[in-house]
Amino acid sequence: MNRFAFSILLTLAFASFGCGKVNLKCSPGKTSCAGGCTDVTSDARNCGACGNACSDGQACTNGACSCTAGLTACGTTCTDPQTDATNCGACGNACAAGAICTDGVCGCPTGKSDCSGSCADLQNDAANCGTCGNACPNGDGCVNGSCGCGTLSTCNATCVNEQTDNSHCGSCTTVCGVGHSCQAGQCKCVTAGQSDCGGTCVSEQTDNNNCGACGVVCSGGKTCVAGACTCPAGQTDCSGTCVNEQTDSMHCGTCATVCAGGKSCVAGGCVCPAGQTDCSGTCVNEQTDNSHCGTCTTVCTTGHSCQTGMCKCTTAGQTDCSGTCVNEQTDNSHCGTCTTVCSGGHTCTTGTCQCGTGLTDCTGTCVNEQTDNNHCGGCSTVCSGGMTCQAGTCKCPSGQTNCGGTCAVTTSDRAHCGSTCAVCSATQLCNNGSCVTAPAAAFATNPPWGDPTGWTDSSSAPLQASLLPTGITGLTYQCRTGSVSTIATLPFASCDGASGTTAVDKPAAGADGSMETDYRYIQGAYTSNTVTYQFYAHSSLNGVAKCAPKFTDAQYVTAAQNYATANPTKFTIPATPLFTGDANLKLRNPFIVVPFKGVSESIPMGFGGWPATQPFDFTTKDLSLRHRYSLSADAKLLILKRNFAAMGTNSCINMGQHHGHGYRSPITQCDAFVVNIKGQGLCMSAAGAAPAVVNNTDSAGAFVSGWNMIRTIPYGVGNNGIRSTNLCTTGNCNGAQTLLPP
DSSP: OOHHHHHHHHHHHHHTOBTTBOOOOOOTTOEEETTEEEOTTTOTTSSSSTTOOOOTTEEEETTEEEEOTTOEEETTEEEOTTTOTTSSSSTTOOOOTTOEEETTEEEOOTTOEEETTEEEOTTTOTTSSSSTTOOOGGGOOEETTEESOTTSEEETTEEEOTTTOTTSSSSTTOOOOTTEEEETTEEEESSTTOEEETTEEEOTTTOTTSSSSTTOOOOTTOEEETTEEEOOTTOEEETTEEEOTTTOTTSSSSTTOOOOTTOEEETTEEEOOTTOEEETTEEEOTTTOTTSSSSTTOOOOTTEEEETTEEEESSTTOEEETTEEEOTTTOTTSSSSTTOOOOTTOEEETTEEEOOTTOEEETTEEEOTTTOTTSSSSTTOOOOTTOEEETTEEEOOTTOEEETTEEEOTTTOTTSBTTTTBOOOTTEEEETTEEEEOOOOOBSSSSSSOSOBTTBOTTSSBOOEEBOOOOOTTOEEEEEEEETTTGGGSOOEETTSSSSOSSEEOOOOOOSEEEEEEEEEEETTEEOOOEEEEEEEOGGGTTOOBOOOSSOHHHHHHHHHHHHHHOTTTOOOOSSOOOOOHHHHOOOSSEEEEEEEEEOOOGGGOOOSSOTTOOEEEEEEEEOTTEEEEEOTTSOOEEEEEOBOOTTTOOOOOEEEEOSTTSOSOEEEESEEEEOTTSOEEEEEOSSSSOEEOOOBOTTOOBOOOGGGEEOOOSSSTTTOOOOOOEESSSOOTTOOOOOOO
């Protein structure tokens, strides 16, 4: 092919490239495969088609893969069945382990014999020693076709020389490690001058982990030299660490010298960097250091900074006034000069003390003449009588009236009442602009609260009393609460704990003992009458369970009425009310006072000294810390109910009635006790669906009644507890105990 034709072919070949893909135009009988022209009828890599590669041992003939001459296809592999031990004589015919294939027949190699399908060396095979199947006994080895190892040792059916065998040195289980060899039955280091340290051969002259002796480790930068841990040349051993005392700041010049304060070690001495000064052991730059400016002792104060060794004000436009940087254009304490102070509401503006916008200078003080009560509309005008400065004029506040120069709330001001600013009399109040008679102060209910537990009511809520509203506007409800003995010395305060406009008394919790709460109201200079209420605070009952009676007051009264009807000689109900309420009973803590009339003595009553035909009157006091008292609707019967658990037991043991004279009989428990004016009492049981009178008889069968037989049980003293009744103030008080509170 001439040069011109070759150029044309080459041009066509390059022109066939497109986006990296080669597409040659091949001569007749050739095919373009992977950028080249090939004969797919004979190319083993592209046999019959591009990319169809024949397996190893195959050739491509007429476009088809086939085994070469002398080889046979077994599966996808071409092999020689004359020598292939896995396909000996025919595909799939595998020879036994250790056998070889010769001329297509499986057999043992030279020096080995066929023993039941396995090839064995009859000269040293302990399982086939000398002949097939002759196994050596007792783990002996086979040597030259005979069982036994002679002068050698038997290790795992193998004859070994324990004097020289590295895997069985001195014994079958001893293996010599790296660097060791078996010499005379012992593992010894091969290299001369090495020592065995923990199974490893080392040179104790140079090994940093075994220096001079096994286990000696060189640390702190030391290396092993001639069997000793040694610091490199030019370094010193300081407490086990190699250091350069010429440059080491922690060991400068000596092991114990530490460079501090920013110093570094130079030529064995601690020195400050260039341009810095040693000030009491610390390196500083006296040109810029605020704490050491120019000298070691000069400290720049707030607002200053060290500039070229001098303390100067940091902010531009500021002046140093006695060590303080200020702006004399705006600083109220240094206005225009260091000594000028702006006062009286003036501010420093452009270096001058001036009043702000809308303010006037009145004798050195800046004021707003539109709102200033002392300079209203002018420097000399002062608002008085409660007036305020409004838009430069003295006026009364909203809701108040100017009464002759004095501002007053004419709806409630007693001295300026109503549109005429009238003056109410000493017994009158101003109510909605009219003078009216002042009402008396009173509690809304009496008693204000019941028998309290400490400072909580029967609902465990803080004590609180409703006051009788006066209907008068503009007054304040005042109260005070404290010990009866010191109440007169205590000041009054708002009853509700706030502004005093709510008709409610909320006393703060205090100590135990006899307490009193006082209530009054005030309006201006008027003070009402004071009403008082005494009670007893007993915090030992705090948290004690309440034991409410089973039935209502009405049910107890009905049971007593039924009993009186059936037993008129034992228990009578007076025709007219004799208990007239709290006015004479004083149903309050800590005790009640009950006057009995026309009481005739009986044996169970236990008074003694009076004939039964001589009725007498007496008054008793009863400690009521554990009782709740109420009157029947017609005020003819007094009902006693227990509603606290017994002290110490926390069990709901109710009141009891003592049967018999002189405490000789047991106590009968009662859910409630109903008493008439003659001291006769009925013990009510809660055992049934309705209250019933307990069998009030003593051991002799006599009817038992009497106020002095009631007991509170138990109250922590003895089996019967403390007797809390029969605390007489008049008459014969046989066996009375003084249990009145302090």
